[in-house]
Amino acid sequence: MEIALYIVLAISQVGLLVYYFLYNRRxxxxESERRSALTKEFPxxxxxxxxxxxxxxxMxxxxxxxxxxxxxxxxxxxxxNDIVTLITTITGEATLYVKSGGGIIGSGKYPSVSSAAQHFTSATQAHLSHATPVTNAPLPQRNCVQFFLLTNNGKFSGTDLLTNIENKTSLWLPLFEEANKVIAEMRATATV
Structure with a gap:
């Protein structure tokens, strides 16, 4: 009788494990199909x-x-393993795109995000002297952070290695920190 009970328990545990793995696989x-659909709809x-x-x-x-x-x-x-792009305007609009799919659009309607976006965009003005005029805007190289400053006199760009940002030696560190404040506000409002 005890052996039969153990066999039933073992079979039920194996069944639960199989169900768990199949459920996670589905x-x-x-999720992969959802991301793929979003990427096709909004490349x-x-x-x-x-x-x-x-x-x-x-503006x-x-x-x-x-x-x-x-x-x-x-x-x-x-x-x-991915690229994140933050876009802000002087009017407080803020958008975040993730290359693998998804992002946050339209969060500038929240006062905290709008204020952070305006502050970040305004802060870039002081970095124009470090930026280089550009006509194209390729994706960043591996382990780099790059900024594009869109102005009434064209597009400017600045790039630095992520290690320079991390060890606080980058001229672009203040902008990176301001951009992350915008992202933090966007994330906070996305959960509301």
């Missing part, structure tokens, strides 16, 4: 390209002739 497959490169080529429109209507003003800032962060 769950991972559904990262297309959305990033649109952001990097936006027309400032009325720069009050800039005096001869001055250069940043109206949008973009940070591309190579995280090793």
């Amino acid at each position: 769950k991972k497959q559904k 990262y490169e297309t959305l990033r390209g649109i952001a990097l080529n936006t027309n400032p429109g009325a 720069l209507a009050t800039i005096p002739q001869g001055e250069t003003a940043v109206y949008s800032a973009v940070m591309d962060w190579d995280m090793g």
Whole structure:
């Protein structure tokens, strides 16, 4: 009788393990399909390209002739297995794209995100002297962080190694920190 009970328990445990593995496999497959659908519907490169080529429109209507003003800032962060792109504007808009799919769009409607986005975009103005004028905007190299400063006088860029950011020797560290404040605010509002 005891042997039969142990056999029943062993079979039920094996059944539960099989169910658990099949359930997780289906769950991972559904998540992969969801990411794939999002990537097809909203391809990262297309959305990033649109952001990097936006027309400032009325954002720069009050800039005096001869001055250069940043109206949008973009940070591309190579995280090793993925790339994260943060886009902000001087008006407080903020968007985050992840190359593998997904992101956060439209969070500038939250006052905390809008304020952080405006502060980050304004802070980039002080880094124009470190930036180089560019006409194209390739993805960052491996283990690099790059910034694009969109101005009324064209696009500027600056790049540094992630190790220089981490060891606090990068000229771009203040912008990286400000960008991460925007991301933190975006994440906080995404869970609301």
